[in-house]
Amino acid sequence: MHYVSTRATSASAARNPQQFSDILLGGLAPDGGLYLPADYPQVTGAELDAWRKLSYAELAYEILRKFATDIPDADLKALTARTYTPEVYRNARADESSADITPLRVLEDGAQGKLVLQALSNGPTLAFKDMAMQLLGNLFEYALARNDDELNIFGATSGDTGSAAEYAMRGKRGVRVFMLSPHKKMSAFQTAQMFSLQDPNIFNIAVEGVFDDCQDLVKAVSNDLEFKARQKIGTVNSINWARVVAQVVYYFRGYLAATTANSQKVSFTVPSGNFGNICAGHIARMMGLPIDKLVAATNENDVLDEFFRTGVYRVRKPAETFHTSSPSMDISKASNFERFVYELVGRDAERTHALFRKVDTHGGFDLSGAPGSDGDEFKDVAKFGFLSGRSTHLDRLATIRDVADDYGITIDTHTADGIKVAREHLQPGVPMIVLETALAAKFNETILEALGQDAERPAGFENIESLPQRFVVMPADVGRMKAYIAEHTGL
Ligand SMILES: *Cc1c(COP(=O)(O)O)cnc(C)c1O
Numbered sequence: 001m002h003y004v005s006t007r008a009t010s011a012s013a014a015r016n017p018q019q020f021s022d023i024l025l026g027g028l029a030p031d032g033g034l035y036l037p038a039d040y041p042q043v044t045g046a047e048l049d050a051w052r053k054l055s056y057a058e059l060a061y062e063i064l065r066k067f068a069t070d071i072p073d074a075d076l077k078a079l080t081a082r083t084y085t086p087e088v089y090r091n092a093r094a095d096e097s098s099a100d101i102t103p104l105r106v107l108e109d110g111a112q113g114k115l116v117l118q119a120l121s122n123g124p125t126l127a128f129k130d131m132a133m134q135l136l137g138n139l140f141e142y143a144l145a146r147n148d149d150e151l152n153i154f155g156a157t158s159g160d161t162g163s164a165a166e167y168a169m170r171g172k173r174g175v176r177v178f179m180l181s182p183h184k185k186m187s188a189f190q191t192a193q194m195f196s197l198q199d200p201n202i203f204n205i206a207v208e209g210v211f212d213d214c215q216d217l218v219k220a221v222s223n224d225l226e227f228k229a230r231q232k233i234g235t236v237n238s239i240n241w242a243r244v245v246a247q248v249v250y251y252f253r254g255y256l257a258a259t260t261a262n263s264q265k266v267s268f269t270v271p272s273g274n275f276g277n278i279c280a281g282h283i284a285r286m287m288g289l290p291i292d293k294l295v296a297a298t299n300e301n302d303v304l305d306e307f308f309r310t311g312v313y314r315v316r317k318p319a320e321t322f323h324t325s326s327p328s329m330d331i332s333k334a335s336n337f338e339r340f341v342y343e344l345v346g347r348d349a350e351r352t353h354a355l356f357r358k359v360d361t362h363g364g365f366d367l368s369g370a371p372g373s374d375g376d377e378f379k380d381v382a383k384f385g386f387l388s389g390r391s392t393h394l395d396r397l398a399t400i401r402d403v404a405d406d407y408g409i410t411i412d413t414h415t416a417d418g419i420k421v422a423r424e425h426l427q428p429g430v431p432m433i434v435l436e437t438a439l440a441a442k443f444n445e446t447i448l449e450a451l452g453q454d455a456e457r458p459a460g461f462e463n464i465e466s467l468p469q470r471f472v473v474m475p476a477d478v479g480r481m482k483a484y485i486a487e488h489t490g491l
Contacts, residue, residue, distance in 0.1 A: 001041070001069040003241065006342040007033030007353040020068040023241050024143055025151060025234055033353070034338050035241045040286040041066035045262045048289075052256050056101035057084035059256075060135070060249045066287075067245050071142075079142060083135045089122040091439065091458040093409065098122065102131070102250050104257045104433070107407050107419075113426030116433045117415070118254045125193060126439040126458065127328070128277065129164035132246035137168030137175075139242055144174035152489055154221060154233045156180040156214035159190045160328045160438070165236050170199040178203045178485055180214040183473055188465050189442065195469035203488060204471035205481075212318075213476040220478045227482060231491050238276040239335050247280030248287075250435075255289055258431045266431045267293035267385075269422035271414040272304055273329035275336040277435065282340055285385060292430050296388040297421035299326045299396075299414075304334055308388035311368030311378025313337070315359060325393050325446040326413040328438070333359070343384070344377050351375075389421030396420070400440075400450040410455050412438040413446050 003018040008031060023035045051059055060080040068076060086098035096103040096119065103122075108115040123130025144151055151174060155162060162179045169175045179194065183206035186194075195204050207214050222228055222235075236243070251268065258266050268291060270278040278296050285291040298305045300322045307313045315333035324330055338356055344367070345351045355365045355374060369376030391399075399416040403409060411419065418434040426432055440447050440455035447455040474480055 001067055002038045003035040004038050004349075005029035005031050005033035005035060006338050006349060007031045007356075008349050010349075013038075013349075019070040020242075021070050021143055024139060027235050027237055027239055031353075032356075033349070034239055034336070034342075036339055036342065037067065040283065043288045048256070048262050051252065055084075055099075056249070056253060057081045059253055060084055060246070063249050063252060064245065075142065079138045080135070083138050088124065088134055089130070091122040091126060092119065100257075102253055104254065105409075107403070111428065113428050114431040115419075115422060115426065116254075116258055116431050117411075117419075117436050118250065118257075118433050119436045120250060121412075121436055121439045123164075124167040125160070125163045126442050126461075127160045127164060128247075128435065128437040129160055130167065131250060132243040133164040133168040133236070135246045136236060136240070136242055137170075137172050140169070140175055141172040150174040150176075150232055151234045152232050152485065152491075153177045153179075153236055154218060154485070155235055155237070156211065156218045157194075158182065158211045158327070159186055160442075161236075161238070163190065163194045166194055166197055166202050166204075168236075170197055170202055172201065176201045176203065176489065178205060178488075180205045180207050180217060182206075182211050182214055183208050185210060187445070189444065192464040192467060192469070195471045196464060196467040198468075198470055202470075203484075205484070206471050206473045207476050208473065209476040217476060217478060217481055221481060221485070224482070231485055231489055233485075237335070238274045244276060244280050244283070244336070244339075247277055248284050251281050251284035251291070252289055254433045254435075255284075255291065258433060259290075262290060265290045265292040266433055267291065267295065267425070267427070269295040269297055269418045269425065269432060269434045271326070271329060271418040271435065271437045272296040272298055273301075273331040273334070275304060275334035275340070277437070279336045279339050282343075282384065282386075286343075291385060292427075293387050293425060294385045295421060295425050295432075296386065297418045298388065298390045299324045299329045299417050300390070300392055301330050301332070302390040303332065304337070305388040305390040307337075308381065308386050311373075311381070312364065312366045313341075313359070314364035317363075325396055325443070326391075326417050327443075328414060329417065340384070340386075344380060345375070387425055389424050391417040391420040396446065397450040400447065404451055410440040410447060410451065411436065412440045412455075413443045414438050 004013045092098045105117045120128035321332040342352045366373040367375045367378045396416045399420045415436045441457045
């Protein structure tokens, strides 16, 4: 299995065939594109039949070995078995089984169609990012040990990603995490989740500033290529290919759990921001999984909804990006979207490059086919099954209330965006699976607003705010930041 960049010329792709392990620790390809397999591995009906009986960890192994062909089977099997355990994904609802890892729950089965929730948020940080990040932690440790190397992950977070990365990398040999967050700007719960980690390889740095200051610091340090190389600095952002591929697994799992024969189809609705999660659904569909529709649900930051309705991709300026009550979807551009556009334009890397150059110079592109547009490929979007919808704060409150009243469970704000949009696309005979991307306890303020009572906290999180915290406070100063990193890596 070889990987190519969405911006590679055929000559450069032939010159630099990349294997899974080559791209595991990195982000963007050197040409600024994103990596994709040269061809999607296909699954047969016989394989799907056999996979119906597998545990989540066994299924993850079967799917990953199609992509990570340069990791010996026995090693991959051990890595997936260690990752996908009921102990790691232990926060299932009382009436669901942790052994299922991503349990399904039928909410509704009526004349309009079947509505199903797939729980992806039972991992240590109560959000779906743990599904991929926990595997990444084990893969990184394995790959670094194999090359007797080390890696210092340096990033900025306003919440979900940073904590998922820290819980994945804690205690891992060869890996340190330096995570910046805006001092006193995260919720008490999120702060406690990150800062209560006592592992010596985790460094929480509270920056005196806002999230943008943190991001600017990461950029400034990463732009110093000599420092970056010497300090072995890397990232774990959502464009990382291994994260995307780990997410492919739960689409298979959801399909297999919701059906009894391969002639049946299902659809998925995915609360979307950076297009990482739903991109994995697209890849599962390209591998031959019988997915009918892939519905992207956005909040008020509706870049993706606009594209899937009109064919116009228009990234937002910071001033046009809203702070919403589903904050993990507050994005101005969707960093994984290029992976789909590459497919949509027939894997034409030059076209893809030109379109995303236009994103940089003109803030977007137009594939609607209208006079003066950049192309007419929007007409082909339906072939890939994509649909979309958007949701607002008021929709979120109403949906959280409805779901509590009708089905007796509390859902988080991002999942509420998914349910709202999924209901607009129900189809009799095709189960609609909504991916639950976080647990309500993480976004309690909005739950309180919707229901007048607190969200339930999973066991072990009751007193998290009172645990001792380990962090340093620093000014937004690049020089001080570099000195801190160097001092703690010893490199
Ligand atoms: C990250 C995140 C999302 C968005 O996922 P993308 O892969 O960026 O589309 C949605 N919901 C929650 C809770 C998240 O943490």
